Amino acid sequence: MKNFIEKIIEEDLTAGRCSEVITRFPPEPNGYLHIGHAKSICLNFGLPRRYGGRCHLRFDDTNPEKEEEEFIEAIKRDVAWLGFDWGSHLYFASDYFERMYAFAEELIEKGLAFVCDQTLEEIRRDRGTLTEPGKESPYRNRSVEENLDLFRRMRKGEFPEGSRVLRAKIDMASPNLNMRDPVLYRIRRAAHPRTGTTWCIYPMYDFAHCLGDAIEGVTHSICTLEFEDHRPLYDWVLDNVTPPSRPYQYEFARLNMTYTVLSKRKLARLVREGHVNGWDDPRMPTLAGLRRRGVPPEAIRRFCDRIGVAKTNSVVEIELFEHCIREVLNKTARRVMAVLDPVKLTIENYPEDRIEEFEVENNPEDAAAGTRKVAFSRNLFIEREDFLEDPPKKFFRLAVGREVRLKGAYLVTCTGVKKDPETGEVKEVLCRYDPASRGGNTPDGRRVKGTIHWVEEKTAVPAEIRVYERLFRIENPEGAGEEFLEGMNENSFSRKCSALVEPAAVQRTSSGPMPLQFLRMGYFIEDIDSKPNHPIFNKTIGLRDTWAKVKR
RNA sequence: UGGGGCGUCGUCUAACGGUAGGACACGGGACUUUGAAUCCCGCGGUGGUGGUUCGAUUCCACCCGCCCCAGCCA
Numbered sequence: 001m002k003n004f005i006e007k008i009i010e011e012d013l014t015a016g017r018c019s020e021v022i023t024r025f026p027p028e029p030n031g032y033l034h035i036g037h038a039k040s041i042c043l044n045f046g047l048p049r050r051y052g053g054r055c056h057l058r059f060d061d062t063n064p065e066k067e068e069e070e071f072i073e074a075i076k077r078d079v080a081w082l083g084f085d086w087g088s089h090l091y092f093a094s095d096y097f098e099r100m101y102a103f104a105e106e107l108i109e110k111g112l113a114f115v116c117d118q119t120l121e122e123i124r125r126d127r128g129t130l131t132e133p134g135k136e137s138p139y140r141n142r143s144v145e146e147n148l149d150l151f152r153r154m155r156k157g158e159f160p161e162g163s164r165v166l167r168a169k170i171d172m173a174s175p176n177l178n179m180r181d182p183v184l185y186r187i188r189r190a191a192h193p194r195t196g197t198t199w200c201i202y203p204m205y206d207f208a209h210c211l212g213d214a215i216e217g218v219t220h221s222i223c224t225l226e227f228e229d230h231r232p233l234y235d236w237v238l239d240n241v242t243p244p245s246r247p248y249q250y251e252f253a254r255l256n257m258t259y260t261v262l263s264k265r266k267l268a269r270l271v272r273e274g275h276v277n278g279w280d281d282p283r284m285p286t287l288a289g290l291r292r293r294g295v296p297p298e299a300i301r302r303f304c305d306r307i308g309v310a311k312t313n314s315v316v317e318i319e320l321f322e323h324c325i326r327e328v329l330n331k332t333a334r335r336v337m338a339v340l341d342p343v344k345l346t347i348e349n350y351p352e353d354r355i356e357e358f359e360v361e362n363n364p365e366d367a368a369a370g371t372r373k374v375a376f377s378r379n380l381f382i383e384r385e386d387f388l389e390d391p392p393k394k395f396f397r398l399a400v401g402r403e404v405r406l407k408g409a410y411l412v413t414c415t416g417v418k419k420d421p422e423t424g425e426v427k428e429v430l431c432r433y434d435p436a437s438r439g440g441n442t443p444d445g446r447r448v449k450g451t452i453h454w455v456e457e458k459t460a461v462p463a464e465i466r467v468y469e470r471l472f473r474i475e476n477p478e479g480a481g482e483e484f485l486e487g488m489n490e491n492s493f494s495r496k497c498s499a500l501v502e503p504a505a506v507q508r509t510s511s512g513p514m515p516l517q518f519l520r521m522g523y524f525i526e527d528i529d530s531k532p533n534h535p536i537f538n539k540t541i542g543l544r545d546t547w548a549k550v551k552r
Numbered sequence: 553u554g555g556g557g558c559g560u561c562g563u564c565u566a567a568c569g570g571u572a573g574g575a576c577a578c579g580g581g582a583c584u585u586u587g588a589a590u591c592c593c594g595c596g597g598u599g600g601u602g603g604u605u606c607g608a609u610u611c612c613a614c615c616c617g618c619c620c621c622a623g624c625c626a
Contacts, residue, residue: 001566001574028626063625120624127622131554134622165624175555177622186624205626229556229621251557253619258563264626306575308565310558313619317563320576330589365589396587405585440585451585520586547587 003309005043005250009051009220018219021053024091025079026209026223028060029071029193032279032286033078035300035321036255036262042304043252044222045084056216057086061094062208064192072193074279078287082297093203093212094194100203100211101155103241104166104184108147112240113184114140115150116167123165126172127180133173134180140169154187157200161187166201170236178233182206210234214243221247224254225311255307256315259470260285261477261484275488276471282527282538283471283492293468294515294525294540299328315476325541329515329523334362334369337407337453338501338518338537340465342381344428345454347412350378355458358439360408372504376409379457381500383521386452387429389417394550396450398429404450407519411437411448453519460500463535466527467494499537506535515540 002010012018023044027033033041045055057079061067079086107113116123116139128134142150151166153159166185174180184207191197203211213221221234228251238246254262261267262285270276270284279286282293290300303324307316356376363369382398391399398404403413412431420427436443440451474480474487505516506526513526522542530536 003565026626030626060626066625123624124622129554129622133554162624177555180622183624188624202624204624209626225557226620227626231556253558306564308575310565312558312565314564317576320564323576326588335586360585364586394587407585409585442585448585450587453586517586517588520588522588543586543588545587550587 001308003252004311005047005220005222005252005309006050008250009047012219013051020219021048021051022056022217022219023047023053023222024056024058024213024216024218025086026058026060026093026212027075028063028066029068029075030063030066031071031264031268032074032284032288034262034267034284034286035257035260035290035303036285038082038287038300039255039304039307039309040222040224041079041082041084042301043309047220047222053219054089055084055086056089056091056218058091058212058216059093060205060209060212061092061192061194062202062205064188064190064202067193069193074288078291081291082287083301089216091212091216092194093208094192096208096212096215097195097199097203099215100208101201103211103237103243104151104203104207105148106241107168107184107237108151108166109144110240111144112169113166114142114147114169115154116140116165116181116183117163120162123183127177128172130177136172137167137181140181151185154185154201155199159187161189161200163187168207168233168236170233176229176232178206178230179236182233206230206233207237210237210247210249211241211243213247214238214245217245218247219245221249223249223251225251225313226254227251251311252309253311253313256313256478257285257321258315258318258475259472259477260318261472263478266478266484270471275485282466283468292528292538294329294513294523294538295325296328296332296515299325302328318470322541326523326544329517329540331365332363333515333517333523334504335360335364335517335519336502336505337374337455338463338465338499338505338521338524339381339383339453339455339460340467340496340499340518340521341384342455342498342500343384343387343426344457345380345382345412346428346430347378347380347410347433348415348430349432352378354378355456356409358408374408374502374504375456375459376406377456377458380406380454381457381460382406382429382452382454384426387414387417387426389426392551397452398431398450402450403448404452405437405440405448406454407451408440409438409454410434410440411442453521455500455502459503461503461506461535463499463501463505463537465496465499465524465537465539467496467539468492501535501537505537506532508532517543 025044126135165183280288357373387398410433416430418428473489477484477487523540524537527536
């Protein structure tokens with residue numbers, strides 16, 4: 001299946017308009033990358049992978065007031081983690097400032113750019129409106145010599161910030177506002193993270209981006225739909241200077257996802273105002289957050305494959321993303337047993353001092369994952385929600401008089417329950433086991449509907465488990481404007497501080513945290529805050545839960 | 553109301569002018585030592601009106617709806 005950009009590329013290749021595909025992923029280092037960027041990254045890096053060529057990582061660092069070194073490093077880390085390699089092609093728009101400056105002088109010499117002394121307010125006022133043409137600047141007809149002189153003095157720092165700009169001389173009556181003598185350069189005294197104070201004039205996006213593309217020999221410059229109106233300006237600049245190559249811009253629809261905000265401003269606000277714990281909070285749709293949450297990069301790549309690339313504004317259901325996460329984790333996550341909310345289970349007819357070991361599989365989807373041993377005794381813990389005093393008809397788990405299988409161990413029948421006399425809370429569940437069911441088998445062929453997970457009291461390891469839900473309870477927080485915070489889910493984060501996990505869950509490997517499936521509960525991964533004496537796990541995502549639907 | 557874009561199952565996305573297909577979601581069933589996974593089956597769509605054509609999602613006209621643009625942000 002081909003998307004429209006791939007069709008364009010195939011035509012270009014066939015027609016000989018280019019011999020290889022050179023793309024670029026051009027983030028501005030003013031925030032962290034998120035799942036929406038992943039769509040662009042997969043597209044830009046995927047195209048040359050498919051058709052031959054390369055993709056550059058280019059930082060669009062033309063606004064020193066907003067950009068930071070921290071973001072540059074974070075972005076590199078995230079792109080690499082996603083699985084893409086820019087090789088030696090790491091670039092910065094700021095590397096081209098000198099050459100861009102020369103192109104600006106070329107425009108001035110051709111009478112196609114002028115230095116404008118109007119204030120910001122005057123420029124705005126004279127731009128006109130959507131329905132009325134703008135008014136030409138009184139400085140529009142300065143001589144080439146004067147413009148050159150003024151522009152050079154702008155560069156030297158002779159004028160205060162905001163006092164003058166360089167503008168393209170195009171058409172103040174254009175129905176496309178971007179063509180009404182757009183600003184090309186402005187004066188900014190801020191220190192740039194890379195060029196420091198060597199420059200005090202900085203090129204605007206529309207001037208810098210197309211030239212960056214041309215300098216790098218980019219063939220297909222792919223961006224999002226909101227830049228469609230800028231394409232005439234992209235072309236104008238390249239058509240009016242002598243660029244080293246001639247790239248073309250194509251636009252696709254950015255990703256939107258239900259229950260998620262993806263605008264950089266809103267994400268930055270969540271971080272700044274402390275609604276989440278940083279850019280890598282596991283509830284964040286940032287790549288750093290998803291990584292910490294335990295989402296494998298492969299799942300993100302698959303997701304980007306499946307959502308496709310088109311020009312239709314769309315909102316992808318988060319369920320598709322969740323499906324991709326489960327799909328990958330199901331094949332790769334080691335199974336272990338963990339009880340998040342423990343209640344004692346005592347097997348009355350099992351000897352007090354006996355300990356058995358059972359061999360269980362590490363991943364039924366992957367025989368190569370092998371098996372491990374789990375300890376079993378008279379005293380266990382099970383999930384509190386797996387016992388019900390007053391069970392509904394279709395409840396397959398434990399209740400007085402009912403039999404269930406303890407995964408991998410024995411069948412047990414519930415004989416009673418001990419409760420706190422004050423609160424009525426269940427303190428302990430009592431049962432008797434069937435010695436003939438060792439390993440969870442039923443020699444007599446009887447069928448048990450329920451199989452529950454458990455941990456053994458003496459060997460279980462206490463752990464903290466951090467449970468994350470969707471950050472927003474409303475489907476379209478992005479559409480809620482500035483009030484999007486009101487759509488936040490107050491229960492998006494909770495801790496299970498008295499969880500118990502089997503020892504295999506905390507076995508460390510040298511290659512970083514491994515995705516785990518806590519049997520019947522979901523996928524989890526050890527958090528970076530985790531310590532050997534205080535293991536912490538993040539819930540990546542729950543298993544599909546048909547029972548939850550039956551209950552409803 | 554100027555300009556630019558976009559309308560296909562609930563959602564996302566395909567279909568040289570020739571049987572509207574896939575994925576997710578949803579519903580049902582089989583299987584199951586995870587109420588998971590897996591496997592079957594089902595559900596459902598071309599914004600509207602005309603026109604061209606043997607035949608239109610595709611071409612044309614008009615209409616309707618949605619998105620983007622008035623930063624010295626990107």
